[in-house]
Amino acid sequence: MNRRVPGDDPTRLIDEINSQQRNLQWYDILRNSRGIDDFFWWGSPHPTRVQRTAAWLCGLMEIGLGVEFLGLAIRDRHQTRLDRLTVAMATLILLYVGIRTFRNGFPRVPRDRQK
Numbered sequence: 001m002n003r004r005v006p007g008d009d010p011t012r013l014i015d016e017i018n019s020q021q022r023n024l025q026w027y028d029i030l031r032n033s034r035g036i037d038d039f040f041w042w043g044s045p046h047p048t049r050v051q052r053t054a055a056w057l058c059g060l061m062e063i064g065l066g067v068e069f070l071g072l073a074i075r076d077r078h079q080t081r082l083d084r085l086t087v088a089m090a091t092l093i094l095l096y097v098g099i100r101t102f103r104n105g106f107p108r109v110p111r112d113r114q115k
Contacts, residue, residue: 043104052105059102066094 039051040058047055073079073087 040101040104043108045109046107047105055101055105059098059100059105062094062098062101064098066091066098069094 039047040055044051069087069091073084073091079087
């Protein structure tokens with residue numbers, strides 16, 4: 001943070017502090033998280049390095065959870081069919097979301113939506 005120089009306008013300093021603390025209110029958090037949710041689900045033609053890394057890490061985490069759930073379904077022989085079906089569905093959902101999120105870490109050509 002820059003030091004305040006004597007003679008600076010105090011209203012500018014107050015505006016700067018307010019803009020830094022803006023995400024502390026609930027509706028600002030919701031509004032700003034919309035872009036992240038859209039990026040994780042739909043991707044971006046030109047993701048930044050930080051966005052790529054976040055998508056890769058979140059995607060790998062979800063894939064890892066899916067693989068672990070698959071291991072639980074295979075390992076535990078005392079489950080009923082309904083239990084195994086539930087774990088298998090959770091596995092498929094986690095793997096799908098993880099692969100989709102991981103893929104969004106790579107740049108891609110935007111689709112032509114007018115076809």
